[in-house]
Amino acid sequence: MSDALPQGATIGILGGGQLGRMLSVAAARLGYRCHVYDPGTNPPAGDVCAQVTSAPWEDEAALRAFAASVDVITFEFENVPTATLDLLEAARPIRPDRRALAVSQDRLTEKQFLRDLGLTTAPFAPVSDADTLEQAVAQIGTPAILKTRRMGYDGKGQARIMAAEDAPAALAAMAGADAILEGFVNFSLEVSVIAARGLDGRVAAYDPGENLHEDGILRQTTVPARLTGSQRADAVLLAGRILNALEYVGVLGVELFVTPQGLVVNEIAPRVHNSGHWTQNGCVVDQFEQHIRAITGLPLGDGGRHADVIMENLIGNDMDRVPELLGARDVALHLYGKPERREGRKMGHVNRIVAQG
């Protein structure tokens, strides 16, 4: 506690989307103010924070003024440009730190980090041109999936290679960016663990959630997941190893495949995670408050779960269901205040309480 930020301190958040928005609300509940930095105008987090800076990531004057106004910096997504982080880091602590970002910004670095930790990932090989792609396909086989090493999000920058002749088109889809070829994993279930590590090194994890993706976008998370007790324990322990190896501070999301051979790590996200939204209505301390506790030096909450919850994203025209959802029992609605619907755009989510206690 002695290192904890005092009441009224200001947290800088890079990115003002729905994650920044929910972080800002959680920060307020703990008596902190938030200053959101976002390149867009009227970012969703702007409705619930003390201050907003709308400026490009390259605006050094705006970045300097932002840093000077805050006590600690965090982020809601992992693709903040390196030069931006360099500038900010010189002025204020960034939590989680650059190492976590370096690992998660690059799919190849991430996979190598996980493998070095002794964790299982999909088979993978680096791809930079037609030759390395040919070698990678030969090594990994098909079907496989080619992904850009950086800036992937919600299924963008990815191309499937079902047979060797798909390779040229897949490579073209990378538009010259360095890539990684990943083998398919035969899994029965996708789950994720949302875990946190405090400034004091203590770790806490939420019960794993079972995820359903559609078109590369998370559709639904259910807790409890259909896991055995030992799978659940493995998932949580594995998240703890990642947190400790990175000396991580904050909340981290770990996506896992459940296979007959054990758990396979799909990817890690160094931030609060869509598949952890259920904690808002299933836990006393949700993932957003947990993240704020971690980065401000407060003790972590215990992560205990008091309800069975199904979290469902409201994407694009799912917003037409809002009137019905408002009238449903045991449904908590969380809308993001985005003025414009677009196909594939996350507009909100609902937490449906299936059972309490």
Place this chain on the structure above:
Amino acid sequence: MSDALPQGATIGILGGGQLGRMLSVAAARLGYRCHVYDPGTNPPAGDVCAQVTSAPWEDEAALRAFAASVDVITFEFENVPTATLDLLEAARPIRPDRRALAVSQDRLTEKQFLRDLGLTTAPFAPVSDADTLEQAVAQIGTPAILKTRRMGYDGKGQARIMAAEDAPAALAAMAGADAILEGFVNFSLEVSVIAARGLDGRVAAYDPGENLHEDGILRQTTVPARLTGSQRADAVLLAGRILNALEYVGVLGVELFVTPQGLVVNEIAPRVHNSGHWTQNGCVVDQFEQHIRAITGLPLGDGGRHADVIMENLIGNDMDRVPELLGARDVALHLYGKPERREGRKMGHVNRIVAQG
């Protein structure tokens, strides 16, 4: 639903204290923006709303600009000056409306309204000078309590009359303001009902909470209250009668004394209420969201309770307990971000989950 405010509409909130703060967060969750008007600088609600106007209640230009920027107006406390409300009401709907305010701004009007509804109140008589006070004391007897008719809050503007000779000092404490003498009520329990009425006339109520006051300030609310089933039903029905009689739109708090002769109405508050804060961790739709649903024309949530909760206010130096509370299990902390502690100042509250399900 057809009359409901669309996503992205703006709610104006008069008053930017902790109630306005928690209303603003709830509004955001439903996709609305809030513009807070408060005479103070840096009001607590300013940390979590889209816009703040810091200007006196008498600043007509500021009030007009505020009204023009919002779609509906509500308030977090009942003592907004009449001229301010006149100006705003000409521009935008105020919910709940003037009638609810007229009744609750004046203790005498309030008592008469309740009595006209057939509800039981403490015995009362109007007092404007030494003569009417003498008559009132003769009629009601001692002990009794003299209160200013208007602007009472957290025990201010009140003086006890234990015997007739206390009358002159009590009258002096009113500083010339019109007053009301109220007889003491012998009660075993203080409870309150938080209830809501939607724009469509439907009514929903939360389970009554049992209140503990100290020095005229709410200290603790416990749900469930120690009431019989019929007392619980009476309390909820009585709140419904008040809501319907006022054609009320929004959340209302009704404070009740439990006596051997039945329930006695102490006072009503035309707003979200401190004794309803437990709903944040005991219900899927809390009192703040319920209020926002009502005033925006959305359907009310059902008010079901899924946990036994003890809400405790953190007042002044209670903030020293925050480190311990952060480490406690099943305790949800809600701080108001007030920079300065003062004796008797509400700095936050905790909801302690005693049992789930």
